[in-house]
Amino acid sequence: MNSEFPKIDCTVDVVIVAYQEEALKIGLIRRHDEPYQGQWALPGGYVHAQEDRNTLDSAKRVLLSKVGLKANYLEQLYSFSGLERDPRGFSISVTYLALLSSQEAQDSELELRWFDAKEVKDLRLAFDHNEIVQVALERMKAKAYYTELPAFFLPEEFTLGQLQKAYETVSGQVMDKHTFRRHLKSLDVLEKVWGQLYQPQGTGSRPAQVYRLKTPA
Amino acid sequence: MNSEFPKIDCTVDVVIVAYQEEALKIGLIRRHDEPYQGQWALPGGYVHAQEDRNTLDSAKRVLLSKVGLKANYLEQLYSFSGLERDPRGFSISVTYLALLSSQEAQDSELELRWFDAKEVKDLRLAFDHNEIVQVALERMKAKAYYTELPAFFLPEEFTLGQLQKAYETVSGQVMDKHTFRRHLKSLDVLEKVWGQLYQPQGTGSRPAQVYRLKTPA
DNA sequence: ACAATAGTGTCTGTTAGACACTATGCC
DNA sequence: GGCATAGTGTCTAACAGACACTATTGT
Numbered sequence: 001m002n003s004e005f006p007k008i009d010c011t012v013d014v015v016i017v018a019y020q021e022e023a024l025k026i027g028l029i030r031r032h033d034e035p036y037q038g039q040w041a042l043p044g045g046y047v048h049a050q051e052d053r054n055t056l057d058s059a060k061r062v063l064l065s066k067v068g069l070k071a072n073y074l075e076q077l078y079s080f081s082g083l084e085r086d087p088r089g090f091s092i093s094v095t096y097l098a099l100l101s102s103q104e105a106q107d108s109e110l111e112l113r114w115f116d117a118k119e120v121k122d123l124r125l126a127f128d129h130n131e132i133v134q135v136a137l138e139r140m141k142a143k144a145y146y147t148e149l150p151a152f153f154l155p156e157e158f159t160l161g162q163l164q165k166a167y168e169t170v171s172g173q174v175m176d177k178h179t180f181r182r183h184l185k186s187l188d189v190l191e192k193v194w195g196q197l198y199q200p201q202g203t204g205s206r207p208a209q210v211y212r213l214k215t216p217a
Numbered sequence: 218m219n220s221e222f223p224k225i226d227c228t229v230d231v232v233i234v235a236y237q238e239e240a241l242k243i244g245l246i247r248r249h250d251e252p253y254q255g256q257w258a259l260p261g262g263y264v265h266a267q268e269d270r271n272t273l274d275s276a277k278r279v280l281l282s283k284v285g286l287k288a289n290y291l292e293q294l295y296s297f298s299g300l301e302r303d304p305r306g307f308s309i310s311v312t313y314l315a316l317l318s319s320q321e322a323q324d325s326e327l328e329l330r331w332f333d334a335k336e337v338k339d340l341r342l343a344f345d346h347n348e349i350v351q352v353a354l355e356r357m358k359a360k361a362y363y364t365e366l367p368a369f370f371l372p373e374e375f376t377l378g379q380l381q382k383a384y385e386t387v388s389g390q391v392m393d394k395h396t397f398r399r400h401l402k403s404l405d406v407l408e409k410v411w412g413q414l415y416q417p418q419g420t421g422s423r424p425a426q427v428y429r430l431k432t433p434a
Numbered sequence: 435a436c437a438a439t440a441g442t443g444t445c446t447g448t449t450a451g452a453c454a455c456t457a458t459g460c461c
Numbered sequence: 462g463g464c465a466t467a468g469t470g471t472c473t474a475a476c477a478g479a480c481a482c483t484a485t486t487g488t
Contacts, residue, residue, distance in 0.1 A: 007224030008266055010309055047298070049225055049307035054299035079296045079311050081264070082271035090266035092227055092309065094296045161466070176451055178469075183450085204460025205466035378439070393478055395442075400477090421487025422439035 009091040012058040013044035013129065015077065015136035016067060017117070018100040019153035022165055024117035024140075026133060027067065028125070035087045036126030042133070043067060043112065044093070059096040067112050071098035073152035078135055085128045093127075097136050099152040144171040148189040151213055157193055159208035160184070189214055226308040229275040230261035230346065232294065232353035233284060234334070235317040236370035239382055241334035241357075243350060244284065245342070252304045253343030259350070260284060260329065261310065276313040284329050288315035290369035295352055302345045310344075314353050316369040361388040365406040368430055374410055376425035377401070406431055 016027035028040040043066040045058070052058040056076070063071055074096055081092040115123065120133050143149040150166040151158070164180050184190060190211040198207030233244035245257040260283040262275070269275040273291070280288055291313055298309040332340065337350050360366040367383040368375070381397050401407060407428040415424030 006266060008227040008264060010225040010227065047225060047307075047309070049223055049300075055296065055309065076296065079272065079293065081311070083266075090264075092264070092272065092311070094298070094309065159467085176453085177467090179450060179452085181468080198459085203465065205464080206458040206460095206468085208467055376440085393480085394440090396477060396479085398441080415486090420438070422437080423441085423485040423487095425440055 009086070009089065010047040010055075011044050011091065011093045012047060012055050012062055012096060013042040013093050013127075013132060014059050014062050014096045014098050015042060015133055016063070016071070016098045016100065016112070017136065017140070017153075018102060018104070018114065019150075019166055019169065020102045020114070022169055024137075024169060025114040026117050026120050027112040027114055028120075028123075029066065029111045029113070031126055039126045040113075040115075040123055041126035042095075042129045047094075055094040056096070058094075059098070063098060069100070069104055072101055072104065073097075073099040073149070075139075077132070077139060080128055080132065093132075095132050095135070097139060099149070101153055101155050103155055140170050141172065148184075148187060148213065151189070157210045157212050159210060161208060163211070226303070226306065227264040227272075228261050228308060228310045229264060229272050229279055229313060230259040230310050230344075230349060231276050231279050231313045231315050232259055232350055233280070233288070233315045233317065233329070234353065234357070234370075235319060235321070235331065236367075236383055236386065237319045237331070239386055241354075241386060242331040243334050243337050244329040244331055245337075245340075246283065246328045246330070248343055256343045257330075257332075257340055258343035259312075259346045264311075272311040273313070275311075276315070280315060286317070286321055289318055289321065290314075290316040290366070292356075294349070294356060297345055297349065310349075312349050312352070314356060316366070318370060318372050320372055357387050358389065365401075365404060365430060368406070374427045374429050376427060378425060380428070 018025045018027065027043065029043050031037050031039055031041050043062055045062050045066070047055055047058045048061070052061060056074070059074060060070070063069060063074075077095040077097050079092060079094045081090070083090050085091060085093070117133075117137060121130070124130070125133070140149060144167055150170045151163060153166050153170075154162055160181060163184070164175060164177065167180065168174050191214045193210040193212055198210070235242045235244065244260065246260050248254050248256055248258050260279055262279050262283070264272055264275045265278070269278060273293070276291060277287070280286060280291075294312040294314050296309060296311045298307070300307050302308060302310070334350075334354060338347070341347070342350070357366060361384055367387045368380060370383045370387075371379055377398060380401070381392060381394065384397065385391050408431045410427040410429055415427070
């Protein structure tokens with residue numbers, strides 16, 4: 001009964017973002033095949049209806065197969081569709097935002113290459129991937145104001161100083177230290193790590209309290 | 218080359234919301250065919266790759282064909298996918314939120330029936346449509362706090378009193394009159410209608426300034 | 435005059451930003 | 462001591478909520 005209207009090519013594309021050297025990095029791959037052969041593109045792939053339980057699973061599979069890792073945070077962004085976005089014909093792409101901590105990002109060899117988020121605007125990505133990246137950056141910026149999203153760029157345990165840097169990088173503006181801490185306290189998403197109360201760093205300065213995200217339990 | 222992975226059934230489903238008698242109403246249709254024959258469902262349909270430029274067009278087509286009207290506001294909500302949501306197999310539904318002014322909603326005959334938004338929870342809608350409605354209600358509530366979304370429920374020209382009622386209905390809580398007006402002034406999305414400065418109503422009370430949304434020009 | 439809604443003034447408690455100050459480690 | 466970062470106190474300006482008061486219509 002569904003035969004009256006043809007089925008459609010469905011893909012997922014994942015905007016993989018990491019945080020390294022106090023900057024946002026976006027993971028891109030070079031396309032092997034036409035169309036857009038040789039151009040930089042978001043990692044993506046067809047939705048496997050036999051294998052994936054849903055498109056979130058597809059995104060996880062893309063991450064694992066094309067990048068070799070699991071994301072710290074994975075959220076559906078938006079769905080792009082149309083005749084023009086792929087020369088092969090009408091397609092739908094369900095896009096996802098994946099955040100990695102810097103350590104995880106290190107481990108990704110494979111074909112992924114990291115670009116500074118500010119440089120990506122100047123690249124001519126395949127398909128409508130420039131637009132998708134733009135949506136991802138805006139979503140992150142918005143969520144930096146009212147959620148703990150930037151914390152997913154950090155390792156499991158971190159200090160408030162590191163966290164503030166992550167927030168500032170995502171939102172693109174510096175924040176007052178005290179204001180930041182008040183805001184985070186009101187979010188009520190962190191818990192102190194009572195064990196080793198300090199975090200010795202290479203530099204000589206006062207050790208800091210270590211925090212982690214509260215377990216969503 | 219796409220033949221290695223089967224294409225997928227893609228649909229759009231539209232949560233059509235109107236504002237009547239100071240309550241939110243959701244437009245549902247009774248399914249003619251299996252699956253879920255006879256149950257209430259969101260208006261929707263297959264994406265026509267030959268005919269629609271993209272899924273936004275599909276949503277407009279569904280609105281026009283199944284309901285016979287254009288929405289005052291139309292926004293992509295979220296995409297639902299999976300094997301379980303439709304017994305016929307793996308499918309993807311790109312969902313949209315459509316807002317109608319009460320006048321427009323009147324005109325819809327056809328098969329659409331209006332349900333109070335609070336009653337819809339208790340209905341057992343087809344597919345995962347209960348979940349979709351839930352997402353729509355939450356999205357509207359969130360946007361009532363920082364956008365002019367509730368204004369799209371009203372006719373082109375309206376008073377601040379009517380607008381406040383719309384905001385209160387969407388957000389589910391009463392607001393102070395002065396606070397509301399300050400907030401809206403800061404949004405800077407309204408303009409006075411200078412022509413007939415007042416709006417005579419049936420009841421005897423002070424006439425009000427008439428406003429409209431600023432043209433997005 | 436009275437009912438009903440429109441529109442504004444004012445007070446107050448809360449919050450965000452700015453900035454200074456103290457604390458604690460390493461060299 | 463000096464430097465670097467952590468952590469906190471305090472003042473102030475901005476803002477939101479509560480509430481009262483005036484304004485303008487119809488009956």
